[in-house]
Amino acid sequence: MTSLKETAQNYESQHILNIADLEVVDVVADIKEETNCEFPYKFIEVDGKQYRVPASVLINLKAILEDNPDMKKFRVKKTGEGMNTSYTVIPLI
Numbered sequence: 001m002t003s004l005k006e007t008a009q010n011y012e013s014q015h016i017l018n019i020a021d022l023e024v025v026d027v028v029a030d031i032k033e034e035t036n037c038e039f040p041y042k043f044i045e046v047d048g049k050q051y052r053v054p055a056s057v058l059i060n061l062k063a064i065l066e067d068n069p070d071m072k073k074f075r076v077k078k079t080g081e082g083m084n085t086s087y088t089v090i091p092l093i
Contacts, residue, residue, distance in 0.1 A: 017051045019044065020078035020087060027065070027072055060089040 019025060029044045031053060042058070043050045057076055065071060073092040080086055 016041070016043065017049055018078065019051045019053050019057055020076040022046060022051060022075065024073050024075055024092060027061070027074065054085075054087055057087050057089060060087065064089055064091055 025044070029046070031042055031044055033042050034040060042053045044053060061074065064074070068091060071091050075090050075092060077088040077090060078085060
């Protein structure tokens with residue numbers, strides 16, 4: 001058993017990355033959902049790291065795929081912070 005002090009000294013905050021941190025995203029990437037937390041979220045896993053996928057990215061991607069169902073890759077541009085964050089899905093050729 002470890003003490004509270006040891007646990008606190010060894011604690012590393014869990015920080016989830018964002019899909020906008022990736023240079024390229026494949027449209028067939030498997031999406032998962034984390035539900036064992038206060039705020040459930042969807043994410044993809046790349047090289048063993050989790051990247052959160054905001055709902056607005058899924059909405060934008062759906063609209064793009066309706067017009068371009070053969071699109072294979074895209075990237076996401078993030079602007080703003082906090083409640084003023086917006087995401088733009090950019091199709092890649």
